[in-house]
Amino acid sequence: MTDNPVLLRIDGAVERPLNLTYDDLRTLPESDHVLDVSRFHPDRKGDGVALEALLRLANPAPGANYLTLHAGRDDFHASIPLPPVRDQAVVVFRQGAQRLGVEHGGPIRLIIRDPLACRTGELDDCANVKYLDRIELTEGKGQDTRPVDDAEHAALHERQQGETS
Ligand SMILES: Nc1nc2c(c(=O)[nH]1)N[C@H]1C(S)=C(S)[C@@H](COP(=O)(O)O)O[C@H]1N2
Numbered sequence: 001m002t003d004n005p006v007l008l009r010i011d012g013a014v015e016r017p018l019n020l021t022y023d024d025l026r027t028l029p030e031s032d033h034v035l036d037v038s039r040f041h042p043d044r045k046g047d048g049v050a051l052e053a054l055l056r057l058a059n060p061a062p063g064a065n066y067l068t069l070h071a072g073r074d075d076f077h078a079s080i081p082l083p084p085v086r087d088q089a090v091v092v093f094r095q096g097a098q099r100l101g102v103e104h105g106g107p108i109r110l111i112i113r114d115p116l117a118c119r120t121g122e123l124d125d126c127a128n129v130k131y132l133d134r135i136e137l138t139e140g141k142g143q144d145t146r147p148v149d150d151a152e153h154a155a156l157h158e159r160q161q162g163e164t165s
């Protein structure tokens, strides 16, 4: 199954952990799909599914109140409160009929429809995690490696040079 690997795992405080492949995402009901995230963010590309649709399948435990977004590729992690992000986030995985390229943060990227500016709150642009491979539900805040000050933030963006900025 090398051409259809697991791209995204949803685990932690959920009733039903999920291991999602490209085809699993692609074949979700049409009403779960969110087309063309450039409508929310002019510089960002792709089509996805509503985070809420995946959470509905995984069924978070009653006490789960944070969601930690993990990117193994560059060891980047953001932990954000669940209630405000639930109906705001889109899990982007394709661009039309193509898989989402790494230059757009693929194979999976989270996009918050209306993020705050960087480091102004929990649901900021820095939480739009690229190369997302795991969403972990927790009781209380989890791992978060987002930059905490201007210098760290500038250094991070410098390291990401060559990607979309
Ligand atoms: N995996 C991963 N996702 C990430 C980052 C990162 O360094 N690694 N940087 C974050 C930050 S600080 C910002 S502001 C946005 C930048 O997204 P862009 O490259 O599409 O502009 O991605 C966020 N997602």
Ligand SMILES: [Mo]
Binding pocket: 118, 119, 125, 126, 153
């Ligand atoms: Mo950022």
